[in-house]
Amino acid sequence: MIALVDCNNFYVSCERVFNPKLEDKPVGVMSNNDGCVVARSAEIKQLGVEMGMPAHQIDPHIRRQCILLSSNYALYGDMSRRVTDVLSQHTPHVDVYSIDESFLSFEGFESDSLEERCQVMRHQVRRDTGIPVSVGLSTSKTLAKIANHRAKKEPGFDGVAIMHPDSDDTRAFLEQLPVTEIWGVAGRSAVRLHTLGIENAWQLREASPQHLRKHFSVVMERIVWELRGVDCIHLDDMTQPKKQIMVSRSFGRLTNNKADLHEAIRVHTSRAGEKLRKQQGLAQAIMVFVRTNRFRDDLPSYNKSLVVPLPRPSDDSRELVRAAIAGLERIFKPGIMYQKCGVMLMDLCDHDNEQLGLLAEPVSDEKREKNEKLMATLDKLNREHGKNTVRLGMPRKVNSWELRCEHRTPRYTTRWDELACVKT
DNA sequence: TGGGCAGTT
């Protein structure tokens, strides 16, 4: 059996742990740059604030009743780790799927007592971390996801729902479940499934896997098997090293300032270098892109990207930055109001079996060791003292390009100076 | 009106 453990309204729940005044209130957490609403309390859902809604599109009358917070990823990441720690006490097989979801395997466990076991686990997570979670149980990940939805929506389940793949109850539920509610099926696929006469999850389950593979891809074929209860989506590739590493951000406000883009590209590239070193990889090329706001038809639009090959495979932020800036110089167009820029490290290879190009100059062991030490020190400082404590290049006085996050709460659990104060 | 992938054209 597989369990999907999903935190309820995760970001909002994290905020409530440290600020009980948010309990019973319509609370929302916004995405980066205070753009869209990405987490909602039950009360704000009641007011009709939809998932992914741009914050500025909320009716002002409704908005006044809501508490909208900027996202506090330092807090959510740390709370997520705490939840995972508790889950790990209940089974050795925990696959962290996202910041608020984990798949647990209960293979080899007594199946009669699984629901009870999950209730105990659920209560322990609540007690030890303050985060409410729901649990869906079945024999495949896709069905466990669906069971989890039911655990959240149908109060009778008390937070833990089990779905046996071949029961009448499962059939009845799948028959009324639109395909868009299935993990991996969204708008475009739904339209194409519709033309094949497939509207609900049961019809998809009964369709021929080969047929669907032909019309879609192996991904859709797997969904059919999964709906039949066959576990065939494997997540171990989650921990596999990434094939590309991307770092990009929107600017707090649009900018046409070349220095802003330079600084942003430097910071994003440094961050990408950190991620690359963490997975012990080397990049052979770096892509740099700039973009205008596609929703502003009143301004000229300009989207441009450029791949810059690196002289040799590298994980040295200084070499990466040099290449990225060279790329930026070639695609920067003056007089354009830019909304976003970023970099992507490409053609990643493993640190150990680095291959030198024909023209690449080998680096002496001594020099390489020095570079590695420098980068390791940089990473350590930034890890322990907060992002961007140490940066490459000249810092600027005003980071006019930096993100908007006007309503961020303290990083209660990861910063000594931002600990929650019980009484002053 | 977010960010980070993978995959296709």
Place this chain on the structure above:
DNA sequence: AACTGCC
């Protein structure tokens, strides 16, 4: 290099 799809 640009675009699509997904979460």
